[in-house]
Amino acid sequence: xxxxxxxxxxxxxxxxRRVEAMHLLPGGASKEAWAIxxxxxxxxxxxxxxxxxxxxxxxLEHEFEVLQAAEEAGVRVPHPVAYLGELAGREAFAMEFVxxxxxxxxxxxxPPAGLETQLxxxxxxxxxxxxxxxxxxxxxxxxxxxxxxxxxxGDPHPALEYGxxxxxxxxxxxxxxxxxxGDFRLGNVVVSGRGLVCILDWEFAHLSDPREDVAWPLxxxxxxxxxxxxxxxxxxxxxxxxxxxxxxxRSIPEEELYWWEVLGNVKWGVGCLTQCRRHxxxxxxxxxxxxxxxxxxxxxxxxxxxxxxx
Amino acid sequence: MPDRPAAPELIExxxxxxxxxxxxxxxxxxxxxxxxxxxxxxxxARRELEAGExxxxxxxxxxxxxxxxxxxxxxGLPARLKEHVAEKLRVSNPAYLEKYE
Numbered sequence: 299x300x301x302x303x304x305x306x307x308x309x310x311x312x313x314x315r316r317v318e319a320m321h322l323l324p325g326g327a328s329k330e331a332w333a334i335x336x337x338x339x340x341x342x343x344x345x346x347x348x349x350x351x352x353x354x355x356x357x358l359e360h361e362f363e364v365l366q367a368a369e370e371a372g373v374r375v376p377h378p379v380a381y382l383g384e385l386a387g388r389e390a391f392a393m394e395f396v397x398x399x400x401x402x403x404x405x406x407x408x409p410p411a412g413l414e415t416q417l418x419x420x421x422x423x424x425x426x427x428x429x430x431x432x433x434x435x436x437x438x439x440x441x442x443x444x445x446x447x448x449x450x451x452g453d454p455h456p457a458l459e460y461g462x463x464x465x466x467x468x469x470x471x472x473x474x475x476x477x478x479x480g481d482f483r484l485g486n487v488v489v490s491g492r493g494l495v496c497i498l499d500w501e502f503a504h505l506s507d508p509r510e511d512v513a514w515p516l517x518x519x520x521x522x523x524x525x526x527x528x529x530x531x532x533x534x535x536x537x538x539x540x541x542x543x544x545x546x547x548r549s550i551p552e553e554e555l556y557w558w559e560v561l562g563n564v565k566w567g568v569g570c571l572t573q574c575r576r577h578x579x580x581x582x583x584x585x586x587x588x589x590x591x592x593x594x595x596x597x598x599x600x601x602x603x604x605x606x607x608x
Numbered sequence: 609m610p611d612r613p614a615a616p617e618l619i620e621x622x623x624x625x626x627x628x629x630x631x632x633x634x635x636x637x638x639x640x641x642x643x644x645x646x647x648x649x650x651x652x653a654r655r656e657l658e659a660g661e662x663x664x665x666x667x668x669x670x671x672x673x674x675x676x677x678x679x680x681x682x683x684g685l686p687a688r689l690k691e692h693v694a695e696k697l698r699v700s701n702p703a704y705l706e707k708y709e
Binding site for chain 1: 638642645646648649652666669670672673674676677679681685686689690692693694696697699700701704705707708
């Protein structure tokens, strides 16, 4: 969709900038994203759509605060410009528009050198954000959380149940909670020819065992077809973990990530089903959300395969 | 019995229209992407109609899910689940299974 949104004038008044052009970007899952050219540079406006993928999604106001805290901590993020309150009845905020590639399939074709360690650099900085800076972030028992989300879907998924059962039976000793990004993977990373530009999409930030974030980009779905490069289709896991250990003092053996990789498959499998419900319930009719309901089986097969090789 | 084209043939006709006539005219990335997703959805529907009913029914799946949640897991379960999921994938994304061969 191109051309101005009905709230363009409201935005101009709120920011004191003139809107010169705006268009809706593809791929927003629970929020829409608008690229907006103004007389004072490019903006990206995130605006609520109504539904959420996971129940633990932050409000846009809180997401904006997380973005500010991340910037203060030196994480590469788009500069948070302003929290806008309601824009034509829906919550929104504005941040700086950043040029670069976010489409996973394109990035894995020719990933820039050093992306593995750059990912570790950013993750280490995220995990160093003081939790007291963001008192609204919550911690939860992650296995129970996905059990509840699966229950909310309604239809039976024995393979996901089996994944949850296996996770309960093999729980690792927990590490102390850190501020976690919650969706740290390709797709939410802006990349240029020179490397990592910034980290996007902070709506799933929460407190958790750091290994949840560390293992998430290893999940097969986030390798975008380049399965032999286990870290997000872009590199090896070794240098990523080494760099992370160097910066955080947390030395995580690769085999310890295994449980979290199974968890990641449960998480995205359930995520596909809940996103599909946005379509089925009429909250947000879309062929993309509809098809996600049939993609969950991919994560089911992967988790069965992972557990079989445990 | 309805006249031809049968349901899978109708789906195929729409698929061919999208891929052959509509897609080449699209410049907008978002529309292109969504058209490809729509074609994928039609492929799933066609394969499902051609495969017919197979595997476990809803009641059986529900009972199995309930048992696993209750911790009732036996040795044969992983193999049974793998076959159940493979059946779903043969409809939703047959190419995906090839990665595991």
